[in-house]
Amino acid sequence: MRPRLGRVLLFFALFALSNKHRMTNMSEIIDGNAISKAIEQELAGELSGLNMPRRPCVAFIRVGEDPASVSYVKKKGRVAGEIGIESRLHVLPESVSQQELNSLIDTLNADDNVDAILIQAPLPPHLNERDTFNRVRADKDVDGFSNANLGFLCQEDSRAFVACTPAGIIELLKRSGVETKGRKAVVVGRSLIVGKPMALLLMKKGIDATVCVCHSKSQDMKAICSQADILIAAVGRPMTITADMVKEGACVIDVGINRVPSDKTKSGYRLVGDVDFENVAPKCSKITPVPGGVGPMTVAMLMHNTLAAYKRHMNLL
Numbered sequence: 001m002r003p004r005l006g007r008v009l010l011f012f013a014l015f016a017l018s019n020k021h022r023m024t025n026m027s028e029i030i031d032g033n034a035i036s037k038a039i040e041q042e043l044a045g046e047l048s049g050l051n052m053p054r055r056p057c058v059a060f061i062r063v064g065e066d067p068a069s070v071s072y073v074k075k076k077g078r079v080a081g082e083i084g085i086e087s088r089l090h091v092l093p094e095s096v097s098q099q100e101l102n103s104l105i106d107t108l109n110a111d112d113n114v115d116a117i118l119i120q121a122p123l124p125p126h127l128n129e130r131d132t133f134n135r136v137r138a139d140k141d142v143d144g145f146s147n148a149n150l151g152f153l154c155q156e157d158s159r160a161f162v163a164c165t166p167a168g169i170i171e172l173l174k175r176s177g178v179e180t181k182g183r184k185a186v187v188v189g190r191s192l193i194v195g196k197p198m199a200l201l202l203m204k205k206g207i208d209a210t211v212c213v214c215h216s217k218s219q220d221m222k223a224i225c226s227q228a229d230i231l232i233a234a235v236g237r238p239m240t241i242t243a244d245m246v247k248e249g250a251c252v253i254d255v256g257i258n259r260v261p262s263d264k265t266k267s268g269y270r271l272v273g274d275v276d277f278e279n280v281a282p283k284c285s286k287i288t289p290v291p292g293g294v295g296p297m298t299v300a301m302l303m304h305n306t307l308a309a310y311k312r313h314m315n316l317l
């Protein structure tokens with residue numbers, strides 16, 4: 001009778017816990033959907049309290065019809081609308097020249113009613129991504145990819161617009177109670193969009209992690225990753241992080257959004273991250289899912305940066 005009672009109590013304890021946080025065997029799933037919604041509601045509340053003559057405005061530039069880019073830009077526009085931010089979409093043909101793209105950026109840079117400019121990456125190979133990002137005025141560069149904003153971030157200057165995905169990851173860690181101070185953080189991937197700004201942010205004063213960046217030429221990645229208290233996978237290749245690379249109790253952040261063929265979905269594909277979720281999740285303390293982890297945070301931080309740009313332009317900061 002008594003052992004049975006124990007089992008019943010244990011069941012209820014686990015049930016109560018799993019209602020508080022979705023759990024795998026032992027890890028907590030960090031709910032990026034819920035956290036991004038909370039941020040978006042905070043931003044909407046702040047904006048509605050400002051009572052200004054015009055709304056914030058973000059201009060999106062999309063080149064070509066890459067399905068992932070179409071879907072990301074659509075989502076960014078929808079969330080902007082929900083918060084009360086105006087958005088304008090400029091779609092350019094895949095064949096657009098650098099001069100034509102530059103000319104659109106110059107027009108938006110000069111438009112006093114545009115607070116924020118986002119050029120969806122990747123661009124077709126004939127366009128120079130670096131020059132394109134650098135052409136955006138620093139105070140409208142809500143992606144934070146320009147040399148000016150990356151420089152500000154490096155100098156820990158508060159004028160920096162921080163790239164949305166890394167900024168979103170820091171927000172996820174903070175709001176999930178993950179300690180970063182003095183902890184070992186390993187970033188896998190050295191892209192301009194995620195890896196590099198992520199490393200800069202993690203080592204920033206106040207965040208204070210000890211940071212290591214791995215990339216395709218790194219030797220013995222398994223040994224490096226398995227030391228991480230916080231492991232951030234930003235490679236863009238499914239199953240890059242396997243269970244043998246993860247320390248027991250680590251926090252794992254999966255930035256990958258990879259489309260893999262599936263006959264179980266209407267679209268013919270499903271989204272997976274860079275992490276072997278099924279086998280990694282039971283080992284870690286916290287983990288982000290794909291979809292529903294980092295992805296929605298990128299959008300929320302774009303809205304945060306757009307509101308910040310607007311406040312600067314309206315002299316509210």
Ligand code: GUN
Pocket residue numbers: 118119120121122143164165193298
């Ligand atoms: N492509 C993938 N992520 C991003 C992002 O955060 N900003 C832009 N502009 N393009 C992207």
